Amino acid sequence: MRHLAAHKNSRSLRSLFTLYIAAILLAGCGGGGVSAPQPQPQPPTVSSVFNSDVKTSRFLGKATFGATLTDINSLTGTEVSNWIKGEFNKPATHYLPVIITEIQALADGDRLPNRRISDHFFDAAISANDQLRQRVVLALSEIIVVSNGGQLGNNPATMAHYMDILSDQAFGNYRDLLEDITYSPAMGFYLTYIANQKGDPETGRVPDENYARELMQLFTLGLLELNLDGTHKLDDQGEPIEIFNNSDITGLAKVFTGLSYENNDFGQRGNDRSATYRPLVVFSAQHSQLEKAFLGTTIPANTNGRRSIDQALDAIFQHGNMAPFLSRQLIQRLTASSPSPAYVQRVSRSFEEGTFVLPDRSVVGTGERGDMQATIAAILLDADALQDPATAPAESGKIREPMVRIINWARAFNETTPNAHDERLLGNLSTIGQHPFRSPSVFNFFRPGFIAPGSETAAAGLTAPELQIMNESSSIAYINTINAFIYERANNYSDDPEGGVNPDYRGETAIAHDGAALINRLDLILTGGSLNAETRARILSMMDQVPVRAGTNDEAADRLARVRLTITMVMTAPGYLVQR
């Protein structure tokens, strides 16, 4: 009998429940008439995910911010179930403590630059231990969007508090995440409900509707009724069905009234700045005492704020759209731009049931609806996500986000002590179409439903979110930006040669005289074996243009030139741009 890996969770009841489920499964599925959530269809058998270096690289390309040769070598031949459980158990990177420290170190009157938020994110993404968790943090930040591109740029601690919520709940539960977000000053500020007052019949004033709408439309349910597989339900005329109208919004808006910073005065930040980076509280005098009706639910009159918010989030969370709406988008952020309905349905089930059976038959997840570990495992270990590119359908894959490609590069070339703050370019990547945590609006950099006009993916009826930010301007900007890093021309602020984000090309320059070996190494690390014959042939032809003048003073420069050219030709190749 396999020893069940301990599932660390602060709620002991959940742990007991997990052991209960595991015991049933180990005892023989379905025997004895015991009622238990059904286990998922079995994913690939033990050890196949890491059974070759290219497969390991491809998986790490999805589950981390980029494969490294070290990881490829150490993980190939091992069991992915252990890896993913290990990731779930790694402590979370937190952003608030370091931001607070930096704020406290400021001279009087100085401000922490807006970019510090993304600087720390880049550093974590490049080198932090909790890779999968931070990958999920980025994914969540593109669904439950808060942006510091506007006035929140002046409140880095508020923003960091929001990032820590995502980090802590990335492997927690989505219901808890929704609650923490609702009480966060960051979301309260961004969607304008801090100091949102109940209605006033005398003046006609009504509560601000912003959060009520975007909470439902963008963070939980969407507008149209969904099947569990993410497809639209249709009415008798074959039309999609809207699940809420403006009256639901005005009803729900009453729930989010009375929230403000925790101090004595409603609507004031007060003297204690820490109120801007700890949960909001409800001021009962400003909370609506009316009946609050929405989505077929009615919260009775005179229900207090905390209870109203709790009931409202429960009602939304229990809706049939919750699982497919979130699951499809998380899949899009991680493994597939246009997942098959069957894939979405499998992940939705894991979300709803709260557990997932790993290849080694151990179970992750607490069994509660909304369990993030179960959902993430279901996404990464689904058969659709693990298809061999050589035989996978032409509709599979996902374009790597432009800002993530830079992080891929830093990891691929062993930057283990990054200092993003020292890189001028990392202060504003908007020319490439996006910058971490700086979405232009609550609608993220691109829409999950984006269909690229005139494209091959559009002709096949596929969604392609990343194509929404790829155009004649941003694609050239990407080439120039990635080249600035590849060729180590990106300006630093300090004189420290080790400052910033720098590559270590020694592993590559050592074999640069052997063009084929160099290509193979970079293909393995960067694409997991997806470079096509044409690209390989072109790189080899380029090698002929840059011979290595062995034994001369030029040898080192020749080797380095070959390495850089190969990297730029790989990292702009569609075989790299598209993660398979």
Next chain:
Amino acid sequence: MSMNRRRFLSSASSAGAVSFAGSAGLLTALGNSKAYAADMSGYKALVCLFFFGGQDAHDTVLPFDQSSYDGYAALRSGLFSDYAAQAGGSSRERARLRELAPTNAAEFGGRQFALPEALDPLKALFDSGNAAIIGNVGPLIEPMVRSDFNQGIKTQPQRLFSHNDQQSTWMSSSPEGETLGWGGRLVDNIAGQTPIFSAISTFGNTVFLSGQTTTQFALSTSGPPEVSRLRNNNNGLLGPASGSDAAAQLLIDQYKDVRAIRSNLYEKDSAAVAERAFSSNEAYRGALDNAVALETAFPSSRLGAQLGAVAEAISIRGSLNMSRQVFFVGMGGFDTHDNQAEDLTLLHTDYAASIAAFYAATQELGIENDVTLFTGSDFGRSLVGNGNGTDHGWGAHHFVVGGAVNGNHIYGDIPPYATGHAHDAGNGRLIPNVSVEQYAATLGKWYGLTDTELTSVFPSLVNFAQKDLGFMV
């Protein structure tokens, strides 16, 4: 967004676009081989300036006659306090509003209107007859009034009050997911010009500019970018091979993914973007070589830079061999649920100055009669506020600017600044008096399309009696 394959267009274009239009109207496909029969002589340009977030029309075109003004001030007491608290006092004091004197003032029966002082440069264009106001325009399938809306007895546009869906509906007559926009459709099949620069955006990818044969060109405000340091002696990308033409060609070929045979659709699309990036930017750069710098100064804001880039693009229309162009320019920040007094004032100041500069540039080029700029936005906003902001509305008042505009006139209608009237959808959200399609078709007719072609591009136009609102000469 699910893939509902049953909604393929009956005569599918080469893009095979899947429309989710439903009752909002399918954009009927014109055959690819049929050029417009319309009059496409000379040069004409349309510039769409889109206010993302939903501009509050009530706080842009304000009531001026005493009775309406007093009622408005009472309904918006929270907002008026915020204005009063601003440095320099309240710009919404009646004495500080700029009264409009449109040629059709008498039609409003004693009601008068004004613009806030931040819009002075735009008001100057209105007063001189080169700008018009289109009152209460928004998505409509058929005419509607309050009782229709409340009883649900007419066909109403889908997904009202939702930002992304209403942006899409303004641009394409359908909610989010549509892949053809009317701006792109207007320049489809223009005889004799290469389509490549007929639709230009300075604000990213937009469905507005997507046509059946038209694909937009994304124009960077800092000029068409090219690969840096390609051949910079040993300091460049090619290193020791900088002198080699063959090496340079290999690198560019790789960036363009030339000759690659691919099956994965995402790879194909990625390659297509890259290829276009090189060929289009190079062609544009070539045309810019002959450009004469404009003397007109533009504001240094992002909007000013966009309109400056559009003016520059128009100045090289000859080199680009263009007779019809559509431009898309954008501005964010209009979703003023909060802080409206401060935010909207800044936005007004920016766009009024930028539009005025743009008009001046067209005069400098001698083509002010051939270029028309028009504004649009997701929606207007509620009249009854939430304290210091407003919530999502529907119909809104917009501006059309250009030498060919019958200016100093208010088209459409401006409903009372109150609740309970015939065009109140609740809380002062306006049910539009004129539809976006009527607005757009008026522009399309000026552009040269025939009535038949306009009906094809604007499927709900048949439901409205007035297909030409009359604001273009």
